[in-house]
Amino acid sequence: MKTIRKNFLPFALPSISEKAIQEVVAVLRSGWITSGPKVQEFETAFANYVGAEQAVALNSATAGLHLCLDAIGLTDKDAIITTAVTFTATAEVACYFGALPVLLDVDPVNHIMTPEILLNLITKDCIWDGKQLCHKASGRVIKAVMPVHLAGYTCDMQAILKIARKYNLFVIEDAAHAFPAVHAGKMIGSWGDFTVFSFYATKGITTGEGGMVTTNHSEYAARIRCMRLHGIDKTAYKRTGWYYEVVEAGYKYNLTDIAAAIGLIQLEEAKQLWDRRTEIAQRYLQAFAGIPGLLLPKEDKAGIHSWHLFRIEVDAEQSKKTRDEFAEELKARNIGTSLHFIPLYEHPYYQKKFTLSPQDFPNSSLMYSRSLSLPLFPRMTDQDVLDVVEAVRDILL
Numbered sequence: 452m453k454t455i456r457k458n459f460l461p462f463a464l465p466s467i468s469e470k471a472i473q474e475v476v477a478v479l480r481s482g483w484i485t486s487g488p489k490v491q492e493f494e495t496a497f498a499n500y501v502g503a504e505q506a507v508a509l510n511s512a513t514a515g516l517h518l519c520l521d522a523i524g525l526t527d528k529d530a531i532i533t534t535a536v537t538f539t540a541t542a543e544v545a546c547y548f549g550a551l552p553v554l555l556d557v558d559p560v561n562h563i564m565t566p567e568i569l570l571n572l573i574t575k576d577c578i579w580d581g582k583q584l585c586h587k588a589s590g591r592v593i594k595a596v597m598p599v600h601l602a603g604y605t606c607d608m609q610a611i612l613k614i615a616r617k618y619n620l621f622v623i624e625d626a627a628h629a630f631p632a633v634h635a636g637k638m639i640g641s642w643g644d645f646t647v648f649s650f651y652a653t654k655g656i657t658t659g660e661g662g663m664v665t666t667n668h669s670e671y672a673a674r675i676r677c678m679r680l681h682g683i684d685k686t687a688y689k690r691t692g693w694y695y696e697v698v699e700a701g702y703k704y705n706l707t708d709i710a711a712a713i714g715l716i717q718l719e720e721a722k723q724l725w726d727r728r729t730e731i732a733q734r735y736l737q738a739f740a741g742i743p744g745l746l747l748p749k750e751d752k753a754g755i756h757s758w759h760l761f762r763i764e765v766d767a768e769q770s771k772k773t774r775d776e777f778a779e780e781l782k783a784r785n786i787g788t789s790l791h792f793i794p795l796y797e798h799p800y801y802q803k804k805f806t807l808s809p810q811d812f813p814n815s816s817l818m819y820s821r822s823l824s825l826p827l828f829p830r831m832t833d834q835d836v837l838d839v840v841e842a843v844r845d846i847l848l
Contacts, residue, residue, distance in 0.1 A: 453845065456785035456838050463653035463789070466724060466829040471716035478712045486680070489708035493715050494663070500631075500718060501640030503665035505672035508711060509679055512627050512649035512662035513540040514704035516597075517547060518678050519623045519645040519664060522671040525550050525594055530586050532572065533597040533625070534564045535794045535807075535815045541597055541625045542795055551591050552805070554795060556812040557601075561749060562762075562822075564598045566610035573618060584618045595621040600629035600639060602748065602791065602824075603655075603757030608634050608642040615643075623647065630655040631721055633755035640665040650710075653828070655725065655757055656717035658710035679704040727829040728758040731836055735761055735825065738840040742847050744770025746821070760791055764821040770847050774821050777846060784842045789824045 478484060490508050498506035509515050525531070527549030533541050535554040542552035555572055558565045577593060578585045584593045596615050598606040608624070615622045622643030626632070629639040630648050640646045648654075650661035666672050677684060682701025717724070732748075739745055746764035750756060765774045772780075778788050794815045796807035809816045826839055 454784065454838075454841060459785045460787055460826050460831075460835055460838065462787040462824060462826050463828045464830050465652045465657050465659075467657075467713065468716060468720060470720075471713045474712040474716050475709055478708050481708075484709050485707050486705040487708045489711040489715065490706050493706075493711040493718070496715060496718055497663055498665060500721070501638040501646075501665055503641050503646070504667040505665065505669060507664045507666075507672055507675045507679065508706040508714075509662045509664065509675075509704045510706050510710075511660055511704070512625075512647050512651070513544065514679070514702070515645075515647040515662040515664040515675075516540060516544040516623065516625065518675045518702070518704065519647060519671075520544055520548060520550075520595070521678055522645075522674045523594060523621045523623075528591055529594040530589060530591040531595045531597055531623075532569065532593060532620075534599050535796055535812045536562050536601065536792055536818060537599045537625065537795065538627070538792055539795065539798065540627075541599060542801070546804075550594075551586065551589050552795075553586055553593065554805075554807065554812070556814050557818065559814045559817070561601065561604045562814070562818050563601050563604060563606050564596075564611070566607050566614060569596065569611060570614055573614070579618060582619065584620065593618075593620060595623050597623045597625055598643075599625040599627075600632060600757075602760035602762050603628050603632050604749065604751050605629060605632050605634040605639060605754045605756075607753065608637075608639075612643060621645070627651075627654065628759040629757050630759075631725055631755075632751070632757040634751075635753055641667070644668060645671070650714060650717075655728075655759055656714065656721050658706065658714040658717070661706050661710050661714065678702055724829045725757065727831075728827060729756075731827055731831060732756075732758040732761055734836055735827075735840070739763070739843060742770075742844065744768070744772070745843075745847055758827065760824045761827040762791060762822055762824050764818070765823065765847075766821060772847065774823055778823055780846045781842055784838075786839055786842050787826060790819075790822060791824050794819050 494506040530551035624646040627649035650658040678701040682699030744766040
């Protein structure tokens with residue numbers, strides 16, 4: 452029997468507590484609302500939380516990815532390796548430099564970069580001269596590998612780092628979905644050369660818009676801090692209080708104290724936010740087990756899943772519903788969904804610029820035809836969760 456909710460349930464909504472609202476009010480009254488003491492406090496607290504030596508706050512994760520590539524000196528003679536299944540930001544930042552994003556297919560289960568897939572590309576498509584790795588087809592030097600922790604399931608950082616060290620590659624983790632995820636006993640944020648987090652409205656914690664780069668390299672952190680605010684050398688400013696020197700053509704990527712005030716409270720509340728996400732995910736896993744043609748996300752056996760998303764796959768042959776038909780029927784019941792992600796090679800820019808073909812990415816293409824993200828956010832009520840469960844079961848059973 453078809454049951455329709457009275458109100459539309461979005462795929463995701465932010466969860467902002469009254470305490471966070473009061474912190475924002477306090478900052479607004481303080482007279483210092485742009486980058487200041489709250490940003491510094493947020494950076495210190497976040498670094499301590501994930502176990503990194505340095506954390507640099509920015510106005511987006513895209514800015515963080517961009518400045519990581521700047522810090523390692525990426526040029527138009529270079530390339531980076533990432534996966535086809537990601538948001539455009541991961542690859543587009545390489546294009547800012549005129550560099551080449553070399554795209555990998557993903558594994559067929561969790562849709563992430565695996566050490567085996569990475570090593571296969573290096574072996575088949577690259578040349579190693581003992582010092583640098585070159586991409587055969589383009590002749591470019593591969594400078595970095597950018598694994599994407601999708602939906603909160605973590606990549607095998609131990610093995611990826613081992614491969615990267617062998618071939619002199621920097622590791623820049625796209626961890627937009629991976630707070631507060633853990634891999635092999637260490638929090639994501641303390642593994643690679645750089646880890647980039649997103650604090651967009653739907654993420655594990657939010658500042659509205661915002662991001663953070665964590666690193667254990669103080670020289671790279673200093674470079675990112677300089678470049679996030681017009682390339683201004685703060686050393687000169689600290690000497691006088693008014694004199695500053697522009698040492699690079701930098702960017703306007705700084706986070707505000709208003710945003711940092713939200714972030715500090717969200718960080719305090721991160722465990723309870725994650726607990727609620729996990730509780731909802733577990734209810735889904737139990738309720739949907741055994742439904743024909745419905746493939747469920749896996750628990751992260753090597754760590755702790757952040758449960759940023761609950762991604763499912765609909766096998767049309769077994770379920771008698773295509774993914775699109777399933778999504779439309781959920782929408783008709785006032786339940787929102789989303790898709791993570793449309794593979795990069797499906798977008799006109801990447802098709803034209805890099806002549807990419809879906810045939811080269813069979814696992815990504817199958818994922819694209821079947822996957823869907825169900826509502827999952829801490830503000831969901833038990834009735835919201837029940838509505839999703841009943842709708843999914845009603846449609847597919």
